[in-house]
Amino acid sequence: MSLLPRRSPLASEHRALGARMVEHEGWALPGSYGPDGPGTDEHQAVRHTAGMFDISHLLVVDVQGRDARTYLRHILANDVDGVAGAGGALLSCLLSDQGGIIDHPMVYRLGADAWRIVLNAGCADAAVAWMDHVHQTGGWRLAIQPRRDLAMLALQGPHAAERFWVARPGSRPLTEPLPRRRFTDVAGLMVAHTGYTGEGGYECFGPIDTVIELWRDLVALGVRPCGLDARDSLRIEAGLVRYGVDTGADASPHESGLGDTVCRHDAARDFIGRRALEARPAPCRLAGLIVTDADADEGADADLPPAHERPRVRLPGILIAGEPAEGYVTSLIRSPTLGVPIALARIPTRAAEGTLAQVEMGGVWRNARVCALPFVRRGHAIAPAPPPL
Template sequence: MLKMTPLNQTHRDMNAKMVDFGGWDMPLHYGSQLDEHHKVRQDAGMFDVSHMLPVDIKGDNVRDFLRRLVANNVDKLTLPGKALYSCMLTPQGGIIDDLIIYFLSETWFRIVVNAGTADKDVAWMLKQRDAFAPHLEITPRRDLAMIAIQGPNARAKVWQVIPGSQSTTEELKLFQSTVVNQYFIARTGYTGEDGFEIILPAADAPAFWQALHTAGVAPAGLGARDTLRLEAGMNLYGQDMDETKNPLESGLAWTVDLKSERDFIGKQALLDASVTQQLIGLVLIDRGVLRSHQQVVSQQNGVEYQGEITSGGFSPTMNQSIALARLSVQIAVGDEVDVLVRDKKLRAKVVKYPFVRNGKTLV
């Protein structure tokens, strides 16, 4: 039996094409994945991300617990509502999950984890809690729904739908959040566009979704979400990273604090790691489409280096194929590589990602 979000019937009423996404019954598109992609880049689109899981951690010294649990430093969170992107690591430095941490008070932090790793994540948190901070309460919040509204006009559309929200959120900076009535509003997203991710009571989600639609926000499915996040150069757990890879070889070194004296799970493994691979961008020169798991070959000073595409596809904004690939650190931006596609070698250029942000092509 597939799991369903509180918006499942709403998606079906809108004639969405539903698919099995990691055990969840989710909308792939509502007619045209391409149109949904462009709508987000040019106006505003909305995604049901209620399959993701908010986890509330409450009690004295939550901050101390999180200092140990995650690789980024929660001491950066000093303003209530501020958010921090981080990874939760194994003792060997592998990535259990990437997540967003919200600081609500010294006794209450909220963490939003990925759907496919939610059970594993909560089990890991509870294991660490029981060993180091048994007094803390860790509560998965499946009573909540989550809707992302993204695009250059996304915030203005939300202000139309939530009375009084403009005065509260107009000055909200990126990676900050606030609460307006029953809405937990965060200026975050997974598309490379401005907008909000809004957490609200599950029972209120269908009416809120319909109000957004009436205000001109286009529903968008998993297909557009993936092409948008790829253009934005954002990692997808299970493809660009997992427990066999560490953040230093996954383009996530910026989310790791190795400078402070603070210890965290996986820190020593990262300090001891010999980083030979990097996550980098590719733009296809020849005709074709880049896909995950395709092999990449490069010749540098007579030495052949092999790598692999982790995420690839066609970029609707750029009108060409792009990819994220894990390649040798010997390969530099500007180099050309060969991608093996059906026993053919297709030329691709190594570039620095993101490829697209705020509607503009960057490469």
């Protein structure tokens, strides 16, 4: 097996635009564009105008056949019966028998017996192998087809729709009425009103040449190409989790900010992992932390170590066996929108919003408080910045 990172179908476009390439989950992808390092300008473009991301490293998997619906109701924690007809989508989790997260994909309904799942790059191969195993051992009448013949881009921001309508004349009547998590076909593209930034916009799936053409047309219209640095800061501000960083096999959806992807309304639906979830209440949850100390930036933009070495969180006001309760940080940045460090952290379930906390940053304990997620929605701060000292 090659140790070289995989190349996106849009790799030549990135090089032509001066991208700083980095390795990400086995892929060579833009970290940011230009020589100036972290993509703060790219972040602000998405918050205030429009930016776009190459997301072709995600793996599209089509599931088709007479048993597709029943199979998906078995392997997904969310219930695909909640998708109202073709053109709808939902977020779900694939769970192990122990209730740990294998992945948390978007699932799209293409037709009565046809579905599309978009897997995260870091776990895609393992997730497909697991899906194939369940398929083969259960004798389901369906086909599972990974689609590396497709490319994908995400166009996000308050002016993303207008840019798309100019790039693809005639698309406005098809896309403007789309509510969240619905999709339609536009000029050979599957265009979904979904995203990973906390802003409006579209994610576009299609043949490689068609997506490259759209990318070039959007660049010509002044849409800002954005890299992984901006994607990460945007999704943290939006309170959105990343597989392998905030989620993984060691935690359940309820411990990972994904409790709303579990649907138990149908008591007869025995989805994989259900029994484990019902047998063990979640002792912790994923919450937001906003650092209240002035000038507490050291360590806020560093790559975080493995989970067992993550910065600790102390909650002095909550005692467990006579000692302050603890948790740990899963994601930590200096928020470009709020101007202070913010974090996603796994903390005890009983720690309510407003609870005072301390976060270990750069070897120093910093004061913080627990807050609801998201920090930012549609360009506006939801979690207030700490008052000046």
